[in-house]
Amino acid sequence: MYYVPSANAIFFNGDRIEGTGNPVIERLSDLQNIAEILVSKFGGSINAWVVEASVFNGPFAVYKDFIPSVNQWGEPKSYSPTGFPASRMTVSLLSNCLEEVKKIIPGRQEQSPASISASHLPQPKTFILGFSKGGTVLNQLVTELSFSDVKFTGNSPHTEEQSTSNKYSNFTEEIKIIPNTEEGLLNSITETHYVDVGLNSSGAYLTNHDAIERISKRLTQGGEGIRFVLHGTPRQWCDSRRIWILNEKDKLVRMLKSEADRSGGKLQVCERFYFAQRPPDLQMHFEIIENLDVS
Template sequence: MLRLGSVLAGGPSLLALSRAMSAAAGSSDAPGLCLAAGAAGTAVPGRDALRSNHVLLNRPTAAPPRRCGAETAVSGNAHLVFFPGDIQNFQQEMAVHADTVPWQAWSLERVALILGRRFPEHHIWVIRASHMYLHKFSCYQNFVQSNLFGAPEHSPDHGALRHLRALLANAMERAGLPDPLPPHGSSSATSSMPAGFSLVLVGFSKGCVVLNQMVYELAGARADPELAPFLERVTDIYWLDGGHPGGSETWVTEKGALAELAVSGVALHVHVTPYEVRDPMRAWVGREHKRFTQTLEDLGAKLSQKLHFEDKPASIENHFRVIQEF
């Protein structure tokens, strides 16, 4: 969660952004970067008509390994979904606001490229927050009940997992991928998953509120015939320096919810910096982080964790750099 000055409202159309992406990211380095959008650059719909998000796709840059034997060799169907933090927006939009200009290295396009180099066999999906208050505070209202500044109010039934599944299915279809997820609500959605489909979830800063909301929904989702097979394909979840402007629930501390996460078998990865977990003005963040990781360890979860830049002063620069270092 970033704490900066105010910026102006308004911004370029998605059509203009689409034309500008190659120039912003470097066309020779980003042949697979595109908006998963309709002809007019519209947002991708999710679980219902009231929930939609703009979605950026970076296609894989490396051929996936082919598996033989009992399993049929499959084409690459590995996916990574990234939820960005405050300030992070499309390059062209960040370039026109004084408070966001210094952080253009962390635009949605450039982060998609960073993640593509780290996960070259994955389709990288960057999910833009549905609302950016004052053009800098990311609000993931489609995934979790939130105030204007994006502080969440978690519950077990907001529908984050259902929205993500529907959003991915629609985005994969719009992008013309050969073996997309079945559409939300279709008869095939409960019967099978695409061959080789796997999913990694990554949240950075404010984007971690989406991961937290999904943790609260796990128990109910496992009993859902459409969501259960989708959840079984989640292999890894990464929390990268989670933070938001609320006074609590930066990290999940409810033991029942964490027990559901621990028994899922998903590999959990926690990467933080002093910017979030050692801020004396928000001491609860560090306490919650410690409780989150300790409870998961006690429950036997597959957990790895690291404090980055431990010996350096807390800074926004290093807060962002965790995206490169994790």
């Protein structure tokens, strides 16, 4: 029987940094190491997924499949929910990966009493993390979430009738290890972590007030609570040559705090600043990954 996680932590990586000769940067650029760090942070009951862009222009990650408006350097012109591309691609990637895992480690077909069907178990939550340019995917996902329908969980009478009419059910097929629809993914997001995000253009943080208002409205309609955590270092938040990064971050925090006051505690936001006493450098940009406070 396949292991069912308490949550799926999905980490969207940024540009490639190679040949620095810095062992810290090299270690924290390794995708397997990042996955292990995620498990150490969120706990052994989660599944960790580390996603890279499918296209690179030199070292620059180009998340074209997730954000259709990006230019050749992977910088977005805008974030639009049309077609829900980021959630669609994320679901597709996770599904394909899971199918590959099943080929390597076949699940045992076990029969379990229907009274313990998956409909009675909590489905895994989703935590999304965007590192550096990977934060653009978070902006796109949050935009799509703001325009998605609220999905209510629970057992309908029809589900109960089906459960009691069959003595046994296939436990492994009923349980969703990962979200299998765009709507399912978006409605399962409960934590959003911006990890030292930044761009050489505007768009590192979501500053669309309408999208944040829509998130707040979803919560009043019964949507799952969501927490936004903005993690930063002097490398990004104190860069005088790219002052828009700090300005965008501050604007997003103001909007989130304003809506949090109206949400009855269902929307939470906090900032965490790392290495405040150190001068900005590239190493701290990667060190933040293993220093993340996700509590």
